[in-house]
Amino acid sequence: MFSLNPQSPISSLVGSFVTWKAFLLAVALGSGVGPAYDTSSTLLAPETASPDELLFDLATKLTRWDSIYFTQAARRGYLFEQEWAFGTGLPTVISSIAQVLSGLGLRTSRPVEPLIGIFVAHVSHLLSVLVLYQLGVVVWRNPRPSFIAALLHVLSPAGLFLSAPYAESTFALLSFVGHLFFAKGVQDQKRTVAHDVSLIASGMWFGFATTFRSNGLFNGVLFAVALLRELSAPPTLTSIRRRLSLILGGLAVATGFVVPQVAAYQAFCSIPSQASLRPWCTNYLPSIYSFVQERYWNVGFLRYWTPSNIPLFLLATPMLCLLMKSGLVFIQEPLNLTTEESRPAYMANTTVLVRSMALSQLIVAILAITNYHVQIITRISSGYPLWYWWLAGIISDKKTSTFGSNVVRFMVIYASIQGVLYASFLPPA
Numbered sequence: 001m002f003s004l005n006p007q008s009p010i011s012s013l014v015g016s017f018v019t020w021k022a023f024l025l026a027v028a029l030g031s032g033v034g035p036a037y038d039t040s041s042t043l044l045a046p047e048t049a050s051p052d053e054l055l056f057d058l059a060t061k062l063t064r065w066d067s068i069y070f071t072q073a074a075r076r077g078y079l080f081e082q083e084w085a086f087g088t089g090l091p092t093v094i095s096s097i098a099q100v101l102s103g104l105g106l107r108t109s110r111p112v113e114p115l116i117g118i119f120v121a122h123v124s125h126l127l128s129v130l131v132l133y134q135l136g137v138v139v140w141r142n143p144r145p146s147f148i149a150a151l152l153h154v155l156s157p158a159g160l161f162l163s164a165p166y167a168e169s170t171f172a173l174l175s176f177v178g179h180l181f182f183a184k185g186v187q188d189q190k191r192t193v194a195h196d197v198s199l200i201a202s203g204m205w206f207g208f209a210t211t212f213r214s215n216g217l218f219n220g221v222l223f224a225v226a227l228l229r230e231l232s233a234p235p236t237l238t239s240i241r242r243r244l245s246l247i248l249g250g251l252a253v254a255t256g257f258v259v260p261q262v263a264a265y266q267a268f269c270s271i272p273s274q275a276s277l278r279p280w281c282t283n284y285l286p287s288i289y290s291f292v293q294e295r296y297w298n299v300g301f302l303r304y305w306t307p308s309n310i311p312l313f314l315l316a317t318p319m320l321c322l323l324m325k326s327g328l329v330f331i332q333e334p335l336n337l338t339t340e341e342s343r344p345a346y347m348a349n350t351t352v353l354v355r356s357m358a359l360s361q362l363i364v365a366i367l368a369i370t371n372y373h374v375q376i377i378t379r380i381s382s383g384y385p386l387w388y389w390w391l392a393g394i395i396s397d398k399k400t401s402t403f404g405s406n407v408v409r410f411m412v413i414y415a416s417i418q419g420v421l422y423a424s425f426l427p428p429a
Helices: 009-029 040-044 054-062 066-076 081-085 089-103 113-140 143-154 168-186 193-212 214-231 237-268 288-295 307-332 340-370 374-383 385-396 401-423
Strands: none
Touching: 009 054, 009 113, 009 143, 009 401, 054 113, 066 081, 066 089, 066 113, 081 237, 081 288, 089 113, 089 168, 089 193, 113 143, 113 168, 113 340, 113 385, 143 385, 168 193, 168 214, 168 340, 168 374, 193 214, 193 237, 214 237, 214 340, 214 374, 237 288, 307 340, 307 374, 307 385, 307 401, 340 374, 340 385, 385 401
16 A cells, blocks of 8 residues: 655655555446447457457457547548548557557567557556656755645546547646646756756647647747747846747747648648639638537537536536636636745746646637537646646645535545546547
């Protein structure tokens, strides 16, 4: 058994992670008894596969909804236009690992992509927990809320989505690493070449994250705000170097979105006959992602505002409230988790950093209300550190700890029920 001990954060976090994941996998394996709402995932196995085998059962229970698109794209690439709504990052990673296994002679006749996706999701989630802890220590110089926030990420209401072949867990890992490099690049009073390199590396990590989920593009807000701050001061050799690093970092974030669009353009738009071109090919900014989201998934401004979707808005409301409330609080009080002795050393830099992160989080929350399929906010919120920190502060304060504890109970209950629905191939997803 393990114990929660902030003095041994890594072992406590790993122990919590293993316990929670074991519970969720047990929920998944025990769910879905009887005919499924959809049997698409049974196509993952050849006819010779035995549905009684534990690994096959686990793979089919976790390969639901969008994960079918990810695993199919990993197996045979993107064939159909609508599949480009799903980021290329996860299929590329799964496909690469499958090729390595095949080269080592370890691949069997059975499909391994779902199991690889499950493996990648678990490893990514564990590493993202550890990186979030380290990020909190760097930003706040305060281990306690950093430790609590990392525990909250273990219990994220994203639940089984962080165990399944979905992009969320890897997006969270890459996003947290990007934030860590950015924080190390801007918080120190020194402005060395190493700090500027850290900013460029941050942009690259954010760019990789964007290949998994397009909302990673909003991490570019950090670079835009920092650049505006630099431009407000008289130029010096150090300032010019910093400006250049911020521009390169921001471009790296954008590259994570642009490169897949270029690949799709070459696949669909490099056709001699103008009559054969898809409609989006002739747009001023030809983006297959924007086109298929609108055409096939009905994503657009207020398109989801229909009476039939009211239950989904209600389900998303608790997470939207957490994102909005925490974002607004940190914009108003960006230093509320710092200790008094650490504030004088890096107050201004931390203020700008935290407010930039809050702005990015608020943009995603607002778009979830106005443009996205609103229910996905529960899982994509897992890649944003700020609300974990805010809730950690609520839990740490005796005056508000009861409210914080109730939120944690809600997270656990929500993830548990969601796990049953997900494994049974039942909405919402």
